[in-house]
Amino acid sequence: MKHFSRNTIDELDHLFRINLINSCSGYKSANLIGTQSREGISNLAIFSSVIHMGSNPPLLGFVLRPTKVARHTYTNIKDSAYYTINHVPFSIAEEAHHTSAKYGEEVSEFDMTGLQEEIKNGFYAPFVSGAPVQMGMKFIEEHFIKSNETLLIIGEIKDLFINSELLEEDGYVNLSKGEIATISGLDGYSLPVQTKRFGYQRPRELNDPVTTREKGWSKF
Amino acid sequence: MKHFSRNTIDELDHLFRINLINSCSGYKSANLIGTQSREGISNLAIFSSVIHMGSNPPLLGFVLRPTKVARHTYTNIKDSAYYTINHVPFSIAEEAHHTSAKYGEEVSEFDMTGLQEEIKNGFYAPFVSGAPVQMGMKFIEEHFIKSNETLLIIGEIKDLFINSELLEEDGYVNLSKGEIATISGLDGYSLPVQTKRFGYQRPRELNDPVTTREKGWSKF
Numbered sequence: 001m002k003h004f005s006r007n008t009i010d011e012l013d014h015l016f017r018i019n020l021i022n023s024c025s026g027y028k029s030a031n032l033i034g035t036q037s038r039e040g041i042s043n044l045a046i047f048s049s050v051i052h053m054g055s056n057p058p059l060l061g062f063v064l065r066p067t068k069v070a071r072h073t074y075t076n077i078k079d080s081a082y083y084t085i086n087h088v089p090f091s092i093a094e095e096a097h098h099t100s101a102k103y104g105e106e107v108s109e110f111d112m113t114g115l116q117e118e119i120k121n122g123f124y125a126p127f128v129s130g131a132p133v134q135m136g137m138k139f140i141e142e143h144f145i146k147s148n149e150t151l152l153i154i155g156e157i158k159d160l161f162i163n164s165e166l167l168e169e170d171g172y173v174n175l176s177k178g179e180i181a182t183i184s185g186l187d188g189y190s191l192p193v194q195t196k197r198f199g200y201q202r203p204r205e206l207n208d209p210v211t212t213r214e215k216g217w218s219k220f
Numbered sequence: 221m222k223h224f225s226r227n228t229i230d231e232l233d234h235l236f237r238i239n240l241i242n243s244c245s246g247y248k249s250a251n252l253i254g255t256q257s258r259e260g261i262s263n264l265a266i267f268s269s270v271i272h273m274g275s276n277p278p279l280l281g282f283v284l285r286p287t288k289v290a291r292h293t294y295t296n297i298k299d300s301a302y303y304t305i306n307h308v309p310f311s312i313a314e315e316a317h318h319t320s321a322k323y324g325e326e327v328s329e330f331d332m333t334g335l336q337e338e339i340k341n342g343f344y345a346p347f348v349s350g351a352p353v354q355m356g357m358k359f360i361e362e363h364f365i366k367s368n369e370t371l372l373i374i375g376e377i378k379d380l381f382i383n384s385e386l387l388e389e390d391g392y393v394n395l396s397k398g399e400i401a402t403i404s405g406l407d408g409y410s411l412p413v414q415t416k417r418f419g420y421q422r423p424r425e426l427n428d429p430v431t432t433r434e435k436g437w438s439k440f
Contacts, residue, residue: 006379012391016390019390052248059367063281085245090414141365148279160224161222173404184412187417196408198409
C-alpha cells in the first residue's frame with residue numbers, strides 16, 4: 001500500500017492534495033441546494049457534504065466554506081432561513097456539476113444549465129424540477145469549525161417529496177431505483193447498483209461459525 | 221410524488237420514520253472506525269456519517285450519539301485521542317454491518333466477525349486488515365448539536381494508507397476500483413459503478429447552447 005504520513009500530505013502539490021483528501025472519506029451524497037436571494041434571484045449549487053443528523057426531529061447537515069466557495073448559498077440561507085435539497089440522478093450529473101462554476105450573484109444557475117426550477121407548496125426557495133427526492137429545509141443551527149474555518153449548517157426537513165416508485169413499505173427510500181448518483185473526490189460521479197439490505201443486527205454467540213472461520217479477507 | 225409534511229413526519233411510526241429520514245440525505249460513506257479501550261480491548265463499529273471537512277489541514281468529521289449507539293467508540297476516542305477509519309468493500313459489507321450489533325465493552329467486534337485487526341506504524345488504534353483505504357486519525361475538535369444531542373467529531377489524518385491500484389496520477393482515489401461500498405438508509409449497501417469525472421467547471425457564455433436547450437429533464 002502507498003503510505004502518506006501527515007508530513008508527506010502537508011508537502012503535496014495543492015491539486016494533488018485536494019484530489020487525494022477529498023476522496024478519503026469515501027462516497028458522498030450528490031445534492032443540489034436551491035436558495036433565493038433578497039433580490040429574488042435563484043441560486044443552485046452542487047454539494048457533496050449533506051449528512052443525516054437525526055430522525056426525530058428530522059435533521060440534515062452540510063458543510064461549507066463561507067468565505068470561499070458557496071458564498072451565495074450561505075448568504076441566502078442566512079437571509080431567508082429557507083433552502084431546498086434535491087437529489088441528483090446520474091443522468092443529470094454533468095449539468096448538476098456545472099453549478100460549481102463561479103457565477104456572479106446576479107446570475108441564476110437555473111439559467112446557465114439544463115436544470116429547471118420548480119416553485120411549489122408556497123416554499124420560498126426553488127426546488128429542482130424532476131429530482132426524485134426534494135426537500136424543503138429550514139435553517140436551525142450552525143457551528144463554526146475552528147480547525148479550518150468551515151461551517152456546519154443544520155436544518156430541519158419541513159417538506160419532503162419522494163417519487164412514489166422509490167418508497168418501500170417500511171419507509172426505506174430505494175435510491176438505486178431513482179438512479180441517484182454518489183460523488184467521490186471533487187468531481188467524480190458514480191451510479192450505485194446491487195443494493196442489499198442486511199437488517200438490524202443482533203449479537204452472535206461466541207461459538208458462531210462466522211467468528212471462528214479463517215480470518216482475513218484480502219482482495220489485494 | 222409522495223409528500224410528507226413536517227407534521228406527517230412527526231406522526232409516522234418510529235421504524236418507518238427512521239428508515240425514511242436515514243435515506244433522505246442520499247448516499248453515505250461506508251467506514252469501519254477502530255479504537256482501543258484503556259483496558260486494551262479493540263472496538264470496531266460501522267459508520268455512515270464520515271464526511272470531508274477540509275484538505276489543508278486534512279480533516280474528516282463524523283456524527284455520533286454518545287448516549288445511545290457507538291458509545292464505546294466515543295469513550296475510546298476521548299480516552300486515547302486516536303482512532304482509525306477504514307473503507308468497506310462491498311464484498312465484506314455484511315460482516316462490516318454486523319459490527320452494529322450491541323456487544324459489551326469487554327467484547328472486540330474483531331472476535332465476533334470475519335474481520336481481522338492490523339496494528340501498524342506504531343498506531344494506538346487498530347486498522348482493519350485488507351481495507352483498501354486505512355486512515356490513522358487524531359481527535360481535534362467536537363461540537364455538541366443542541367437540536368438533537370448528537371456530536372460532530374473532527375479529527376486530522378495522521379497516516380493514510382491507500383492500495384496503490386486505486387491511486388490515480390492527480391491524487392484522485394478511484395474508490396470504484398476498490399469495489400468500495402456506499403450506504404443508504406440504516407442498512408442498505410450498494411456498489412457504485414460507471415464513475416465519470418467532470419473536472420473543474422468554468423462559467424458558460426450566456427449564449428451557450430446548453431443554456432437555451434429545452435428545459436426540464438424528467439425521468440419520472
